[in-house]
Amino acid sequence: MRSSPVPDVFDPRGYAHGLPHAAYRRLRDHHPVAWQDEPEVLGWPAGPGFWAVTRHRDVVRVLKDSRTFSSCLGATQIRDPDPADLPFLRRMMLNQDPPGHGRLRRVVSRAFTPGRVGRFGTVVRERARGLLTAAVGAARAGGGDGGGECDVVATVTDDYALLNLADLLGVPAGERGLLLEWTRRVIGYQDPDEAGPPVSGPDGRPADPRSPAMLRDMFGFARELAAHKRRHPADDIMTVLAHDPELTVPELEMFFFLLTIAGNDTVRSAAPGGLLALARHPAAYRTLRAGVLAGTADLGPCVEELLRRHPPVLSFRRTAAYDTELAGRPIAAGDKVVVFHGSANHDERVFTAPHRLDLSRTPNPHVSFGDGPHICLGAHLARLQLRLFYEETTRLLPALSLAAPPQHLVSNFINGVKSLRLQV
Template sequence: MTVHQAPPVPDVFDPRQHATGVPYDAYRVLRDHHPVARQDEPEVLGWPAGPGFWAVTRHADVVRVLKDSATYSSYIGATQIRDPDPDDLPFIRRMMLNQDPPGHGRLRRLVSRAFTPGRIERFAKVAKDRARTLLAHALDEARASDGTVDLVTTVTDDYALLNLADLLGVPEADRRLLLHWTQRVIGYQDPDEAGPQVLDPAGKPVNPRSPAMLRDMFGYAQQLAAHKRRYPDDDVMTTLAHDAELSRAELEMFFFLLTVAGNDTVRSAAPGGLLTLAQHPEAYDRLRNGRVELTPAVDELLRWHPPVLTFRRTAAQDTELAGRRIRAGDKVVVFHASANRDERVFADPDRLDLSRTPNPHVSFGDGPHVCMGAHFARLQLRVLYREALRVLPELRTAGAPERLVSNFINGLKSLPIRIT
């Protein structure tokens, strides 16, 4: 009898490895042999070491964790792999993202009043005009130089940022603040995005989500809310500013969540989808010639390039998952990108199928914390891709894309393409 020894557990924690691409081969090893696996959490890029965590990589287990907030809590230790400073935890728990039912449900109902379907749908024409303008400028820039242009810096960064600013009601003069805050909070593992580290008296990096680091953002949120009370408009901040049920702290946290998560979802997904189409020219041609519907194509591109790589929960009680005993207090991290390639759920998961139906990807999460801006994100992606298909007969890269150093966000810092 032959005994097959399982391969060693690969590291999927170190954010630096994501600079060369999502580690799908490592994910497959984990899914096949170690579906719930211990991961070390060493010091990286100056950020202190942690106690380690359980990596959850199969689709069914990821969905189970995301749906079961009684067992796997967002509140106990928040939702990032790195543990927050204990002094900051009460502050961080105010955010809807870091709450469990019933508190989470109350906050979600409040903010959902601002995200009305009518408001989102009315936004479609604004997004279309913006996509058309940005793409035209990108083409002009390419033709005025060597025929190449970076779609991230000329199109997708501004597209996501300006769409969000319009929805929130941020004045034009202040819109670059949104990008600055997003880079600081989301890209903190990448020196290109985060900028110089802020160190505490002990010489350790200060968490960009700490109260001290968010003071400028919160001050701006209160100024904007006061402006919207005096000069109301058809935007999200006007709705939030006039909601008597929202406390001052809750309004600040909503502004933080919408600014960072609302911007970076599309900021990551849009160039990721365009890169995927550039890497699959036959799929781009089928989409451009109408042989594939755009709606299912958007979801397949989201499956292929999810904007978020991981989210963390904390075990609220002793439990078992995929045969592994998990103790109360253990960190449990779900890997969205791995779940989206699980052969147990998706037929031929490493093949891009723009007509894939059904497509139960978890790029927007699942359970009570499923992304409430998913409809808005899909609308923006449909509009942008439709305009790109209209003006770009081919989508060809002009060099390797530059990826974000992050084990959280599946971002691109540059996507050079060649215009023909």
């Protein structure tokens, strides 16, 4: 029987104060492919355990080798889904292997035309400026002569990510709050503050937020929205998908699910995470701001470095399709193999001084958007939103100063920031 080495990087509570860098470093140095137990935690049942992969080289190998390390066999989150739900989950592109994965990826790629992305950028910049200006103005008005403080997650970044996504999808204004509600339900299920009242399944245990029963309202909305777009086409992604003859109704529903959750939460997690990194490195922020104001700053490397420091997704799971070996460890067919992006992004074997914030770092082969066939389809749109957001932030705020410690999402899957209070 395999024993579980310390440290543990499974328990979601271990991420309540940010990335567990000390644990990651010990694993990289001494147990780069380490067996981890899956005890019952936060009311969720125990699992069979998994291999934690923490070095950059091994993470990239797992992500690129979809033949050996399957996304389809057991889906892509650490905790095993109900076997009865697996056929449902495998409809999603994220939980498929080539060649089926490639077909769906090509279908949705057709929606991201250069013209649509260009028009999107204009709206996004105006939205970033408007949300930031309103939040800072309200905070200063309420704070008196000494200035004020605001929670940029509650007043800026949640809305920024949500409204950008709603524009892309073509969700009517009055129904856009549903996107955030669904995101919190699926992404925040491990965090008592985000999960809401517990919902029990037939066995009395917490219901899986990925199950068909828990997503019925989202899929119903997707069908209704697609029907509306067929009658009233517009310049948005749901119109493109609704008119695509290759897509079945279940596939369209799963695309809506994937775009709603991943499309929203990538930026929703990364934007405040980047601000937090900049607030903790005031000299780097001053240099960045001076460059933006002078028109000489290259925001591209800055975005990449902030993504490296704060990857939106903490982990992704694969399942070994057959017996293999990874970093000298024998992996049995059926074993869960979980990559940890935050650890790979701080691997001293790849990144010089990985805990130094270097906004001009190049090359910067971080894995915050994954690698291989499943590399994030919307990465270019996420980068666009983050670049414009940071640029508008530097134009408006001479300095970034924390008014309170940040609050992180309790999750071993998403690197979320629940609250980030800044002095403005």
